Amino acid sequence: MKHSLMDILCCPVCKGDLVLHVDTENDKEILEGSLNCAACGVDYPIHEGIPNLLPPTHKS
Template structure:
């Protein structure tokens, strides 16, 4: 996932802001981590550079 996507991404449930947490990245993109919605208290995983914003696969922290 490219960092520039953060400008357009929002929570698919409440349309709130997402906070990026990075576990692994290279010089071009974020490879592993998650996007956190503080309003819903839900995390959306980023695996192999692909953010999964499907609400049914989100994990509550």
């Protein structure tokens, strides 16, 4: 995931701002880490450079 995506990404659940936590990156992109919504607290993983922004599913 490129750092420039942070300018356009928002939480798909509440449209809140996302906070980036980087575990691994190279010169071009973030490879591993997570995005956390400051408003509703949902975490979205970044794996192999791809952010997973699917809203969490709730099991009943």
